[in-house]
Amino acid sequence: MMYNLNDTRKENTKLPANLVQVFERQAGRVSDFFKRYSKKVKLEIHLNGSEKSGYHISYSVRLKDGSIVYADGHGRSLEKLAAEVFRSFLRALKKERAQERKEHLVKKAKRAKRQLLAAQKSLAHLHQNNLQNEFDYLITQLLPSVKRYVRRRIKLFEAKGLIPEGKVKSKNVFDRVKAYLFEHFKEFDNGQMSMDLWVFKAADEVLESVLKSDEWIEDAKFTSVEELERKEVKSMEEEFSTDGDGDLVMLEELDDISYHLDDYTTDDINLAVDDEEKILEALDNEKGRENKEDVINEKLNALMHHLPLEDSGVFDLYIHGKLSVEEIAVVKGKKTSEIEDIVQRVESDLKKELRAAFGSVNVSRH
Numbered sequence: 001m002m003y004n005l006n007d008t009r010k011e012n013t014k015l016p017a018n019l020v021q022v023f024e025r026q027a028g029r030v031s032d033f034f035k036r037y038s039k040k041v042k043l044e045i046h047l048n049g050s051e052k053s054g055y056h057i058s059y060s061v062r063l064k065d066g067s068i069v070y071a072d073g074h075g076r077s078l079e080k081l082a083a084e085v086f087r088s089f090l091r092a093l094k095k096e097r098a099q100e101r102k103e104h105l106v107k108k109a110k111r112a113k114r115q116l117l118a119a120q121k122s123l124a125h126l127h128q129n130n131l132q133n134e135f136d137y138l139i140t141q142l143l144p145s146v147k148r149y150v151r152r153r154i155k156l157f158e159a160k161g162l163i164p165e166g167k168v169k170s171k172n173v174f175d176r177v178k179a180y181l182f183e184h185f186k187e188f189d190n191g192q193m194s195m196d197l198w199v200f201k202a203a204d205e206v207l208e209s210v211l212k213s214d215e216w217i218e219d220a221k222f223t224s225v226e227e228l229e230r231k232e233v234k235s236m237e238e239e240f241s242t243d244g245d246g247d248l249v250m251l252e253e254l255d256d257i258s259y260h261l262d263d264y265t266t267d268d269i270n271l272a273v274d275d276e277e278k279i280l281e282a283l284d285n286e287k288g289r290e291n292k293e294d295v296i297n298e299k300l301n302a303l304m305h306h307l308p309l310e311d312s313g314v315f316d317l318y319i320h321g322k323l324s325v326e327e328i329a330v331v332k333g334k335k336t337s338e339i340e341d342i343v344q345r346v347e348s349d350l351k352k353e354l355r356a357a358f359g360s361v362n363v364s365r366h
Contacts, residue, residue: 003027003043010050039064059089091273098267109322113196116142127185159223159305177206200331269347279358315346
């Protein structure tokens, strides 16, 4: 991570070594935010003023879209001021990252929904003329979010010991979803549910049938949180040119801070910046890890796998599917108030579990 310190203090003295180290650590922390960013960024630190009149410190980075993330402050203690202003700067960075990721996911979801609805007449025509191969091809192109949903659910079933690892291929399950859609298309055509919701409901029906099959029960084995964390580390460190199932993805998804769209991050549960920073400080002594933020996200993803099936399914559709609570209620056949309760409970429980996992840190309660 490159950073530039512009020191224009009135007193012409060398910065204390401990303050130089502070700035270097801060630059490293910012580097974590941009680990997979496609454009090199430089942290700019401006320092001026004097001990008598007080110092002014500012931090800024320019993003690839030209926007600036900036924070500044005044104070008499340089080290204390640097810590306080940098914390504000991190809040701004985290807010920008969360917003960018959310916008990216929402944009993808809206585009997929628009394309699916636009192709509805074509799908009906293919079904009516019993052209299943063509139907399968078109529906495959239209349902990348359902494909990823199936993959995440299979991964969770494995983690909970409901199916043995590697026994059920998500590709085969998705093929069954396509077959289900073709077989039941007439029921959809005569029903009241919109197609973008019906495809998720169909996926749930097929996934439920997978769980009801008892052919592998004796081979199933529960996966511990520790083992899940190890697997999350491996998956997060891998580099892909496809999304894992052969689907091409945009370069910005591979390189930018919105990478790992199938994973959960602290942005998804609105973990307070102060909490996250205190946890990161507690991890400072951990060796061999370049990005300590990944440590927290790995733990979060492992904890997600240990949620009740119903809760994790609802939260998945809310975060990754970008469905509203009203839409999820339709898919799951529940009341809107029940879905709202589940979303709030999952977010609260995950925060609580993260705090417990890093219990040596006296984090605040939000």
